Amino acid sequence: MNYRIKDISLADQGKNQLEWAEIHMPALIKIQKDLEREKPLKGVRIAAVLHVTKETGVLMKTLKLAGADISLAASNPLSTQDDIAAALVKYYDVSVFAWKGESEKDYYDNIKSLLESEPQIVMDDGGDLHAFLHENGLYGKVFGGTEETTTGVVRLKAMEEQGVLKYPVIAVNNAFTKYLFDNRFGTGQSAIDGVLRATNILIAGKTCVVAGYGWVGRGIASRLRGLGGRVIVVEASPLRALEAVMEGFEVMNMRDASKIGDLFITATGNIRAISKEHIANMKDGAILANAGHFNVEIDVEGLRSMAKSRRIVRPYTEENELQDGRRIYLLADGRLVNLAAGEGHPSEVMDLSFSNQALSIVHIYKNRGKLEPKVYDVPNHIDEQVALLKLNSMGIEIEKLTEEQIEYSKQWKYGT
Known part of the structure; x- marks a missing residue:
């Protein structure tokens, strides 16, 4: 072998x-x-x-x-x-x-x-x-x-x-x-677990920006809110954006969100959801993490090109000091934070x-x-x-349809 x-x-x-x-x-x-x-x-x-x-x-x-x-x-x-x-x-x-x-x-x-x-x-x-x-x-x-x-x-x-x-x-x-369980409940919990293992920050009171509101983004946003975060959703789909609004989240574009976020987690499946231009807007101490499969959602090369110095301050936490002294923290090299910094x-x-x-x-x-x-x-x-x-x-017994109910569900003649 x-x-x-x-x-x-x-x-x-x-x-x-x-x-x-x-x-x-x-x-x-x-x-x-x-x-x-x-x-x-x-x-x-x-x-x-x-x-x-x-x-x-x-x-x-x-x-x-x-x-x-x-x-x-x-x-x-x-x-x-x-x-x-x-x-x-x-x-x-x-x-x-x-x-x-x-x-x-x-x-x-x-x-x-x-x-x-x-x-x-x-x-x-x-x-x-x-x-x-x-x-x-x-x-x-x-x-x-x-x-x-x-x-x-x-x-x-x-x-x-x-x-x-x-x-x-x-x-x-x-x-x-x-996808209803793994993507939503699994990633919702494990992505935040990875962030916490890497940083040990307090989520409560933080402005947390979630890029993407698919099933992964839904799970992350929900769990961040449950931990006391003020959650902002960034989404390109009007349908998903509307859903996020109806779920009670604040929705805006990344240009605006980048100016106020403390913690950013990407879950879009697309390239440069966080770009150099967005990073240039960020406050001192902003933390960037990715929950998408590939490490393309955060412009890692762009961030590092902007930095005058870089150092590892904790396992899986890289500090990038920009020219003006602001510090931007990248988790797990921009790779899947739940598996790189946690156990998945x-x-x-x-x-x-x-x-x-x-x-x-x-x-x-x-x-x-x-x-x-x-x-x-x-x-x-x-x-x-x-x-x-x-x-x-789990010891849960669900309802079983009777023969009458099964037959009723197949018919089309009976109405009110």
């Missing part, structure tokens, strides 16, 4: 972390037990580019017990938990190519290493693996894949529209039991996302050769199965 990780001696610590995560991922563990018994993925070669966290470790173990051969690389240079990487290698025979603090060259070299296994199914978080396979014509043996996050789905949709997508992909991000989402919410992943992988394999090269939503029966598993694990 090939692998490249930081330190195999961290494996026991990682195994403990995996076991802790499993306690809080009951839906996935139920699926894991079923798949271990049935072995529906026996001999299937899977390559995954995901954040190497304890929750991902539980997913990898689940697929391994289902019979798959797995290779794993990180979907962000700073998101790997090195003890998890070690545990997956030592105890679960997963070929891992990942460590925290990879260079850009390391990052892509590790993705290349996955392809030595000639994968048949690929799993991605952000679209880099899918893009690499297509750009280099290496998709020949792949008969399907999945995508975990909004950014990757956008890229895959563009590939589909341009007619270059060569295999079917299930957009796990689009499952109700993913709580296990409980990843239970939903990764249950979708596991069942979608099985669906892809069982339907190999039958699906066109398109982006598909998670089948509704999988989405509902995951929700029901989660509710059952």
Whole structure:
């Protein structure tokens, strides 16, 4: 088994972390037990580019017990938990190519290493693996894949529209039991956790600017308000901006918000949501963090070009002193703050996302050769199965329709 990780001696610590995560991922563990018994993925070669966290470790173990051969690389240079990487290698025979603090060259070299296994199914978080396979014509043996996050789905949709997508992909991000919970409650909590670990600031009383009001932005804005922050939303979509207003948030453009914000968190999925021009407006002590997948939302190069000096004042907190003496603080190099400066989402919410992943992988394999090269939503029966598993694990019993109610919902004749 090939692998490249930081330190195999961290494996026991990682195994403990995996076991802790499993306690809080009951839906996935139920699926894991079923798949271990049935072995529906026996001999299937899977390559995954995901954040190497304890929750991902539980997913990898689940697929391994289902019979798959797995290779794993990180979907962000700073998101790997090195003890998890070690545990997956030592105890679960997963070929891992990942460590925290990879260079850009390391990052892509590790993705290349996955392809030595000639994968048949690929799993991605952000679209880099899918893009690499297509750009280099290496998709020949792949008969399907999945995508975990909004950014990757956008890229895959563009590939589909341009007619270059060569295999079917299930957009796990689009499952109700993913984006309504992972994006909103998961990122809403973990992004702020990353900010607090890096800075230990008090949110109460701060003017907090959230760029983007998709499901991630909604979650962050809600949690900041819950902690006593005065929250301003910056949004380009009139529909989302109106929604933010109706939710009671102040809405303005970044030009105006940049003059008054204390803490800025980007969640747009787009480039330079915070530009040099915005940074030039900011007050002394402003803190910049990114919760989007790629480190393009804050103009990091622009900020550093404006600074007369830079220093690390705390782990993952970089002070940039501008020419006039103002200090602007950049967290985690502008990368995903929840994973670079924290541990990512709580296990409980990843239970939903990764249950979708596991069942979608099985669906892809069982339907190999039958699906066109398109982006598909998670089948509704999988989405509902995951929700029901989660509710059952929480001891919640929901209502069941009677036969009369089922028949009534199908008719069209009866009115008032």
